[in-house]
Amino acid sequence: PKLAAAVSDLKETLRHATGVEFATSLDDESRGIYVRRTDSSDVPEHIGRQVPEGSGEACAVVPDGDSRLWIVGSTDLGLCHGIYLYLEQLGCRWYFPSERWTIVPQRNDIRLSRPLSARPAFRSRVFAGTGGFGGNLPLDPERRLQQRWTDWQRRNRFGGEFQVSGHTGEAFNLKYRTQLEAHAEWRAMIDGKRVPWSITAKFCAGNPEVVSLYVQDRVESYRQRRERDPEDPHAWAVSVEPADGGGHCTAPESIAIGSVSDRVFHVANQVARAVRQDFPDGRVSLFAYNEHAAVPNIALEPNVYVQVIPYAFQRTGLSPDQLLDAWSEKVPAMGVYDYWSIPDWSHDLPSFDPIKFGPNRLRGWHRRGVDSFLCESTYSSGAMGPAWYLGSRLAWQPEADEKQLFDQFLRDCFGRAEAPMRRMLTRWSERFTLTSHELALSYRDLQSAWRLAADDPNIAARVADYGRYVIYLQLYFEYHQTKRGSEQRQAAAEQLMRYMWSIYDSSMIHAFRLSQLLARDERTAGNDGLATAFNWQDAKASGWDAIPDNTDKEIRTLVERGVAAFQPREFTSRRFHGELIPLPLNRVGGNSETDSSDEQSPAMWLSNSLEFHIFADRAESFRPRIASERALQLLVTATDGTTVASQSIETGPQWRDQWTVVDVHLPKPGLYHVRIISQRRTFRLSVPQGTRLSLPGWSNSQGTPTPRLYFYVPSETERLAIYANYTAAGPPRFFDPSGVEVQPEQVDGGHLLLIPIPHEQRGRVWSLDRAKCPLGPLEMLNVPEAFAFSPETLLVPSDAIDGR
Numbered sequence: 126p127k128l129a130a131a132v133s134d135l136k137e138t139l140r141h142a143t144g145v146e147f148a149t150s151l152d153d154e155s156r157g158i159y160v161r162r163t164d165s166s167d168v169p170e171h172i173g174r175q176v177p178e179g180s181g182e183a184c185a186v187v188p189d190g191d192s193r194l195w196i197v198g199s200t201d202l203g204l205c206h207g208i209y210l211y212l213e214q215l216g217c218r219w220y221f222p223s224e225r226w227t228i229v230p231q232r233n234d235i236r237l238s239r240p241l242s243a244r245p246a247f248r249s250r251v252f253a254g255t256g257g258f259g260g261n262l263p264l265d266p267e268r269r270l271q272q273r274w275t276d277w278q279r280r281n282r283f284g285g286e287f288q289v290s291g292h293t294g295e296a297f298n299l300k301y302r303t304q305l306e307a308h309a310e311w312r313a314m315i316d317g318k319r320v321p322w323s324i325t326a327k328f329c330a331g332n333p334e335v336v337s338l339y340v341q342d343r344v345e346s347y348r349q350r351r352e353r354d355p356e357d358p359h360a361w362a363v364s365v366e367p368a369d370g371g372g373h374c375t376a377p378e379s380i381a382i383g384s385v386s387d388r389v390f391h392v393a394n395q396v397a398r399a400v401r402q403d404f405p406d407g408r409v410s411l412f413a414y415n416e417h418a419a420v421p422n423i424a425l426e427p428n429v430y431v432q433v434i435p436y437a438f439q440r441t442g443l444s445p446d447q448l449l450d451a452w453s454e455k456v457p458a459m460g461v462y463d464y465w466s467i468p469d470w471s472h473d474l475p476s477f478d479p480i481k482f483g484p485n486r487l488r489g490w491h492r493r494g495v496d497s498f499l500c501e502s503t504y505s506s507g508a509m510g511p512a513w514y515l516g517s518r519l520a521w522q523p524e525a526d527e528k529q530l531f532d533q534f535l536r537d538c539f540g541r542a543e544a545p546m547r548r549m550l551t552r553w554s555e556r557f558t559l560t561s562h563e564l565a566l567s568y569r570d571l572q573s574a575w576r577l578a579a580d581d582p583n584i585a586a587r588v589a590d591y592g593r594y595v596i597y598l599q600l601y602f603e604y605h606q607t608k609r610g611s612e613q614r615q616a617a618a619e620q621l622m623r624y625m626w627s628i629y630d631s632s633m634i635h636a637f638r639l640s641q642l643l644a645r646d647e648r649t650a651g652n653d654g655l656a657t658a659f660n661w662q663d664a665k666a667s668g669w670d671a672i673p674d675n676t677d678k679e680i681r682t683l684v685e686r687g688v689a690a691f692q693p694r695e696f697t698s699r700r701f702h703g704e705l706i707p708l709p710l711n712r713v714g715g716n717s718e719t720d721s722s723d724e725q726s727p728a729m730w731l732s733n734s735l736e737f738h739i740f741a742d743r744a745e746s747f748r749p750r751i752a753s754e755r756a757l758q759l760l761v762t763a764t765d766g767t768t769v770a771s772q773s774i775e776t777g778p779q780w781r782d783q784w785t786v787v788d789v790h791l792p793k794p795g796l797y798h799v800r801i802i803s804q805r806r807t808f809r810l811s812v813p814q815g816t817r818l819s820l821p822g823w824s825n826s827q828g829t830p831t832p833r834l835y836f837y838v839p840s841e842t843e844r845l846a847i848y849a850n851y852t853a854a855g856p857p858r859f860f861d862p863s864g865v866e867v868q869p870e871q872v873d874g875g876h877l878l879l880i881p882i883p884h885e886q887r888g889r890v891w892s893l894d895r896a897k898c899p900l901g902p903l904e905m906l907n908v909p910e911a912f913a914f915s916p917e918t919l920l921v922p923s924d925a926i927d928g929r
Contacts, residue, residue, distance in 0.1 A: 127279055131205040132160065134280065138212055141229045156192035160208065163199045172197055175242050181286050183244035186211045188237045201356075206282050210243055218537055220514055221506040222270075222277035222632050225586040228537045243521055247490075249285030249358070249460065249497035250520040252278075252513060254504035255467045256638035263664040264629055264672065273632065274504055281517035285497065287361030289410040289432055289460065294368025295324050297342060304338070311335035313374035325368040330388040331378025336395060339365075343396045347407060362408035362430055363400065365393045371416050389417040390425060397426035412462060413452060414438060420451045432460035432499060442758030442773065442802055446766070449493050460497035461490055466509050468638045472601060473505040475553040479512035484519055484527040491523045507594030507633040511550065540584050545573035546591070556698045558848045558904055559602050560877045565691035567595045571684050589677035592684045594633040599687060600624050606874055610650045618647050622659050623668070627675045637661065694872070694879060696846040701909045703923030705738050705796055705819050708837060712926070713890055713916040725750060725811045726914035730829035732899065735801045735810065740817040740920055741791040747816070750784040751801065752776045753808035760800040761789050769797060780809070796920075812914065819911040819920035822902025827854045830895040834912040836905065837921045840888030845869075845880040846907050850900035852876055857896040857903070862889040888927065890916040 135158070136147045153167060163173040172195045175185035184198040184207030196207040214237055218228040258271040278284065298305060302322060305311055309319040311334065313327040320326050328335045347363035354360060373385045382388045393411050400407040410430040413419075418439035433452050435445035443451065452459050463486070464470070466477040477483070490498060503509055511534060518525050539546045549570035557563065571592050578584035600621045607614040622643055629636040644656035658668035739747060751759065751774050761770040770789040791797060801810070807826065812818065825831060838845060849856060852875035859867045859880060869878040896903060904910070913919040
């Protein structure tokens with residue numbers, strides 16, 4: 126089906142480019158485009174040799190005189206990729222899954238002057254939006270949007286030789302519920318008792334009967350998939366990933382196997398051996414995730430394929446890079462599962478950096494030998510369209526220049542309106558914070574772009590789509606400006622829900638998933654009516670009767686209203702990327718409250734993991750005090766990635782009154798990265814007085830506000846801008862360089878804090894205290910996110926200091 130769709134795209138795209146109809150034929154014509162597998166008898170040997178070896182997805186496009194062009198690959202999937210590789214050479218692009226984002230240049234000549242070939246750097250390249258599409262929706266019973274995303278991924282060469290599946294324990298529990306309920310000894314034991322049946326319960330890894338049943342089930346599932354379509358990427362392996370969550374068995378027979386990872390991979394090994402007996406090339410797959418993220422102590426069967434989830438939901442005490450390195454020593458090849466702007470966390474805000482974050486992560490995986498990735502993400506062109514377009518290119522060619530790709534995207538899509546659209550998208554990628562100030566800037570960028578695109582309807586249509594997206598950002602912002610449970614909140618929720626569905630077809634937001642999340646949040650606040658009115662499983666629900674069309678003209682009117690409604694504030698957001706260095710003494714000032722006789726800094730209470738940097742003048746000891754009721758991990762690394770310290774810390778029940786003193790030897794002068802890994806459990810921290818550090822951000826309870834913390838205000842800063850997620854208990858207190866308290870202007874319900882900086886107080890150290898950050902760190906919008914317990918010990922980015 127993919128190849129047939131690609132051939133259809135080839136014909137239709139060439140027709141648009143040339144104005145000429147193209148037909149397909151199975152006969153040997155004297156001229157034309159030959160789409161052939163390398164094992165076809167009519168493929169000349171020198172043409173077939175152009176296809177790179179080692180990948181079933183590899184392809185080549187080879188001109189053969191003036192009248193023939195060969196598109197060749199060893200598999201149908203390779204031919205599919207070859208078709209789009211050829212069309213890309215003609216300038217064709219599919220930037221977003223919409224006709225208005227498709228670029229097909231007019232051409233009189235579709236020949237190529239030289240051969241080209243390609244093979245992917247990753248054997249499997251997959252992303253999927255959390256929650257999917259919802260099936261046959263009232264607004265889209267034929268699933269047109271889902272098909273457009275499928276087509277878009279094919280055209281941008283996503284997919285791969287294989288695709289691993291996820292959790293299987295839930296399906297196993299449902300299928301064998303009767304047997305599992307009848308055999309208590311099959312079910313996991315927790316705290317000495319067998320757990321009742323549930324859809325996410327684990328079975329006893331030490332019970333041979335239930336393990337045998339699971340093995341049989343997985344082998345049969347694999348057999349059926351192979352029989353249906355042996356070339357289906359899902360037929361490459363059968364998943365043996367347990368049900369989601371924890372709750373692994375602690376019965377003596379399970380404990381005897383070893384750690385949680387040992388138990389999970391013990392079961393995987395048994396399935397792997399059984400699969401290999403019937404299918405010598407068969408494999409099993411599972412995640413390194415949650416309680417079984419750690420590398421097991423047992424050997425793994427050669428046909429066990431592991432997909433590591435290093436960046437979330439792992440409790441190994443290792444950093445993501447360390448976990449990947451540990452697994453790379455255990456297995457010859459592995460995949461990665463990651464979370465890229467999922468709507469459940471990011472709500473389709475443009476918080477993902479497509480220029481730096483995505484390319485750097487893909488290249489890092491490639492360097493470690495990762496050969497596949499599966500990213501949970503969003504079906505939102507507004508939030509992730511440029512990121513996934515760039516990702517599609519770098520997944521084949523990691524050395525590609527992402528800036529050139531981004532530049533081409535802007536030129537192709539916006540033409541003479543490129544400048545304001547570049548300004549907006551670059552600002553978003555460097556630092557996006559949803560404020561009235563950002564809405565004012567975005568609306569003005571769109572207004573400028575629209576004026577520049579006045580005589581080009583194609584460019585104007587794309588600007589209109591971003592207008593749709595920014596209006597969503599405004600309505601989401603206004604929804605969160607209302608009080609939870611209030612009539613104003615309910616009215617804002619209905620307006621937001623109706624608008625999200627009105628732009629569903631644009632692909633600019635993942636409307637289905639966002640609607641689920643909004644309905645769920647309103648239901649927990651007592652508003653059941655929203656979910657009922659917009660029941661996505663009921664085409665007769667009342668909400669579907671009044672979904673507006675929102676034409677491009679109407680969107681432009683709303684953008685103009687946005688320009689009038691939101692005024693920009695007098696500050697410019699900025700990020701700092703320089704090397705962390707000690708602050709020169711002439712910038713320190715005199716507002717320190719630190720008592721030089723104290724041996725330790727004031728205690729700081731944290732409610733989640735913490736990362737910061739320290740600086741050593743020489744080889745010395747770093748002796749922080751940490752107090753935690755339950756075990757947490759301390760990890761200290763040098764700038765070259767070398768682990769200096771890695772240990773577990775558990776103070777016990779007296780953690781509120783007692784400390785655990787840690788002694789870390791820093792072997793040489795320089796910068797060190799400190800990471801305290803706590804699974805959302807409160808702990809205390811104090812460092813030796815005089816420790817030079819840079820604390821970028823933290824989470825703490827409103828009941829345990831911070832002590833005095835110091836930060837640097839660069840000399841060009843005329844107005845300090847800070848964003849606070851949590852405002853219910855009031856903002857922090859701020860102090861100028863002389864220690865005088867300064868009251869901030871509170872904007873957006875107190876979330877945006879603004880402080881004018883007198884000329885003589887710029888380029889100096891300011892401070893704050895009583896900061897309460899239960900919903901996430903303070904965001905320093907235009908000064909370095911670098912704090913210390915005293916002015917003298919502050920490390921700051923070098924580009925924040927004059928002349929650097």
